[in-house]
Amino acid sequence: MIGTMALLDKYQPEEFFDEMFEAPHKVRPHYMELFERIQALEPEEFEQRRQAVDASFLRQGITFTVYSDERGTERIFPFDLMPRIIPASEWEFLERGLTQRIIALNKFLHDIYHDQRILKEGLIPKDIVYGAKHFRPEFMNFNVPRDIYIHICGSDLVRDDSGTYYVLEDNGRSPSGVSYLLENRQAMKRAFPNLFDRIRVRPVDHYPEELLNMLKYIAPPSKANPTVVLLTPGIYNSAYFEHSFLARQMGIEIVEGRDLTVQGDRVYMRTTKGLQQVDTIYRRIDDDFLDPEVFRKDSVLGVPGLVRAYRAGNISLANSIGTGVADDKVMYYYVPQMIKFYLGEEPILKNVPTYLGSNESDRKYILENMPKLVVKSANESGGYGMLVGNKATRAELAEFKAKVQADPRNFIAQPILALSRHPSYCDGKFEGRHIDLRPYILYGEKITIVPGGLTRVALRKGSLVVNSSQGGGSKDTWVLSGDH
Amino acid sequence: MLSRVADSLYWMSRYMERAENIARILDVNLQHVLDLPHREAAIIRKLWAPVLRSTGDETEFYKEYKEASSETVIDFLTLNENNHNSIVNCITFCRENARHVREQISDEMWEELNRFYLNLQGLTVKKILKQGADEFFKHIRSGSHLFQGITDATMTHGEGWDFIQVGKYIERADKTTRILDANEEVLQSPARNGDRATATLKLAAILRSCSAHSAYRRVYVAQIEERKVLEFILLNQQFPRSIRFCTHALDISLRKISGATEETYSNDAEKLTGRLHSELSYNGIDDIISHGVSATMDNIQLQLNNIGEAIYRKYMYFETPTTT
Known part of the structure; x- marks a missing residue:
């Protein structure tokens, strides 16, 4: 460098586990190549590429909708150009852990909708399952196609200050974000084409193909070439870009509830050539809105009669109805027990230590130690309905205490983890920001996990909340074919 | 689709x-x-x-x-x-x-x-x-x-592309009638001698607004006249913004969508389009002027509306038949 500072010269990992730096100025081996390339860039050059990527996201309409505005303002999901890297051995470990977990969750769902062995043996209190918001007793003893409940799962992983991975939550209803994973890779390839020559990054582009294979696999067995559609709530949904992106990548129709009609327990879509039968629906609509005949009567997003067709075995749904019970943050507490119970194995991935509001001694601990805890409502997502104790005001603490006391079943608490950090480009320089990782697991004929996942980053200084609705952004995630 | x-x-x-x-x-x-x-x-x-x-x-x-x-x-x-x-x-x-x-x-x-x-x-x-x-x-x-x-x-020039053509030509035909209608006073009666210069300016502006100025010049070498301007914008067979061109393109796209062969129709939208197109093909400019510019434009707009409704009923919203 001739007189100028390189981009990472002043970077300080501070007291956190830093993904890139073992210690100040000491780069972890799997980041070495990237580090050297970034250091060789002029800061202006980096800034130019960053602006070009932002402009191209906006031009392509790769945006999400902000609900607070009635016209549905579109924003780009901030993208941080510094990728996150996972070496092969680490990924192999995560893959094993996630696979074990999705198998156990599916066995659990099968069990509670059939024999309920895990309840009978007293491992999980019965009223916790029956009291879960998304438990669907209407589907007791119903056999879902191929006996798979969660076909698409997004499990959020975090690392603590020692670098240990934990599962933070499992999203078994309709996890979003995979389109950003795919678009981020495209953006990186355009911004830094040469990087990919030198660093052996495993590709992610086959995700839509694997997704379609899975959706065809679960179709009613009589169909040789099943018709698959994606059901969206419509263009005002915050994830509409993703819905249309995935439909385009898979070459399937994207439909809204009003495009479908049920006749004689079969589902058809209205086309310019008349009605055409549909075999599998990749639905991006919650159970509650699927069918006004069975669930919420006021739903205009769903399809009247869809559940009848589903029960008759004429249509398959991904994910199945009733998987939300596994999403419940109270059920999360029991996942390690499920793994032991159904698989006879030790959990490969750890749970974050969790206190249950419904457990008397846990509740006492929660109420007395709230400033040291993250308190979460059992069925909210997107960073809503949670409290980070050390960042909360007195009034907020009091409010959450009252909430926990009023409805203990629906609250859990966890210690505030010092989440790992990653150099991220903020206001013209690199600073450490907290990150998580959401891999996407597909369960069809086999279990497939695209290497990596979506790395979300809390771009606000000091923030631990990575959700896009709360000022989060994302990074490209590179899984290496080797360890360097 | x-x-x-x-x-x-x-x-x-x-x-x-x-x-x-x-x-x-x-x-x-x-x-x-x-x-x-x-x-x-x-x-x-x-x-x-x-x-x-x-x-x-x-x-x-x-x-x-x-x-x-x-x-x-x-x-x-x-x-x-x-x-x-x-x-x-x-x-x-x-x-x-x-x-x-x-x-x-x-x-x-x-x-x-x-x-x-x-x-x-x-x-x-x-x-x-x-x-x-x-x-x-x-x-x-x-x-x-x-x-x-x-x-x-x-x-891909498939069904979706044809629906795009249908929308484009219906709208273009409709709005062209409105341009003519809004300038009815200029177009209906030849200007008295003293106003000739103003009239020419206005007619030239109308032609330009339809991107028709130089195309018109190539067909009618002489000066710009009300009758010829009207004839060109309404009835020219080759100019892509003329109403007759639009109804022809509409006819082709609708039949491509349904698969109906030329000179036949398989639904109301095709029938109404064919009828409007024949009217434009067989009515000369004198018939139109004697009928009145404004009345003719109203009539064409009405027919275009009916075509739009027929398309909607045939392809976009139809009663679902009960299957057995």
């Missing part, structure tokens, strides 16, 4: 063509205003009245503005959010429909439309007048042309 998708492609296309035509109508009238010898408020108001009648809602306009001047009419027809058919609203609805069918159109179409839309954000009348209103209207026309060109060059 999904009925809703056909509907969105059709409206996406109609709104783009509508934005372009409103720009054309505004442009020609602004030229008339500039050509006025005396700029009296009453005369200016009279000049804008037919434009407001044919493109928007006159009553709505006077709810919001006291006076019909170039500034207020441009504001109403270009930017006003309460005017459903203002240019900015048309482009917004066009994009909204495109978003509904994002997976059906090409990336290039979407990116161009998105860019066009983003460029129109934060616009004010002041900014439009500063860059020159004619420059701005040219920008809208080019935006539409670019989008239509990209559509032709990058999208």
Whole structure:
């Protein structure tokens, strides 16, 4: 460098586990190549590429909708150009852990909708399952196609200050974000084409193909070439870009509830050539809105009669109805027990230590130690309905205490983890920001996990909340074919 | 193809063509205003009245503005959010429909439309007048042309593309009748000798607003005459903005969608289109002039509306038959 500072010269990992730096100025081996390339860039050059990527996201309409505005303002999901890297051995470990977990969750769902062995043996209190918001007793003893409940799962992983991975939550209803994973890779390839020559990054582009294979696999067995559609709530949904992106990548129709009609327990879509039968629906609509005949009567997003067709075995749904019970943050507490119970194995991935509001001694601990805890409502997502104790005001603490006391079943608490950090480009320089990782697991004929996942980053200084609705952004995630 | 998708492609296309035509109508009238010898408020108001009648809602306009001047009419027809058919609203609805069918159109179409839309954000009348209103209207026309060109060059010419053509030509035919209707006074009766120069200016402006000036010159070498202008814009077989050209293109696209062969029809939309097209093919310009420009335009608009409704009933919303 001739007189100028390189981009990472002043970077300080501070007291956190830093993904890139073992210690100040000491780069972890799997980041070495990237580090050297970034250091060789002029800061202006980096800034130019960053602006070009932002402009191209906006031009392509790769945006999400902000609900607070009635016209549905579109924003780009901030993208941080510094990728996150996972070496092969680490990924192999995560893959094993996630696979074990999705198998156990599916066995659990099968069990509670059939024999309920895990309840009978007293491992999980019965009223916790029956009291879960998304438990669907209407589907007791119903056999879902191929006996798979969660076909698409997004499990959020975090690392603590020692670098240990934990599962933070499992999203078994309709996890979003995979389109950003795919678009981020495209953006990186355009911004830094040469990087990919030198660093052996495993590709992610086959995700839509694997997704379609899975959706065809679960179709009613009589169909040789099943018709698959994606059901969206419509263009005002915050994830509409993703819905249309995935439909385009898979070459399937994207439909809204009003495009479908049920006749004689079969589902058809209205086309310019008349009605055409549909075999599998990749639905991006919650159970509650699927069918006004069975669930919420006021739903205009769903399809009247869809559940009848589903029960008759004429249509398959991904994910199945009733998987939300596994999403419940109270059920999360029991996942390690499920793994032991159904698989006879030790959990490969750890749970974050969790206190249950419904457990008397846990509740006492929660109420007395709230400033040291993250308190979460059992069925909210997107960073809503949670409290980070050390960042909360007195009034907020009091409010959450009252909430926990009023409805203990629906609250859990966890210690505030010092989440790992990653150099991220903020206001013209690199600073450490907290990150998580959401891999996407597909369960069809086999279990497939695209290497990596979506790395979300809390771009606000000091923030631990990575959700896009709360000022989060994302990074490209590179899984290496080797360890360097 | 999904009925809703056909509907969105059709409206996406109609709104783009509508934005372009409103720009054309505004442009020609602004030229008339500039050509006025005396700029009296009453005369200016009279000049804008037919434009407001044919493109928007006159009553709505006077709810919001006291006076019909170039500034207020441009504001109403270009930017006003309460005017459903203002240019900015048309482009917004066009994009909204495109978003509904994002997976059906090409990336290039979407990116161009998105860019066009983003460029129109934060616009004010002041900014439009500063860059020159004619420059701005040219920008809208080019935006539409670019989008239509990209559509032709990058999208599969299948059923979806045909619905885009249907929307484009119905809208173009309709708006062309409105341009002619708004200038009915100029077109209906030959000007007395003294007004010849003014009349020629006005006729030239009408031709330009239909991008027809040089095309007309090539067909009719002589001076610009009311009757010939009308004949050219209504009945020319080769000029892509003439009404007869539009009904012919509409006829072809509708039959491509259904698979009906030439000279036959398989649904109401095709029947009504065929009928309108025959009327235009077998009625000479003298019949039309004797019937009256305004009455003829009303009649064509009515028939186009009926065609639009028939398309809607056939392809976009149909009663679901009960299957056995």
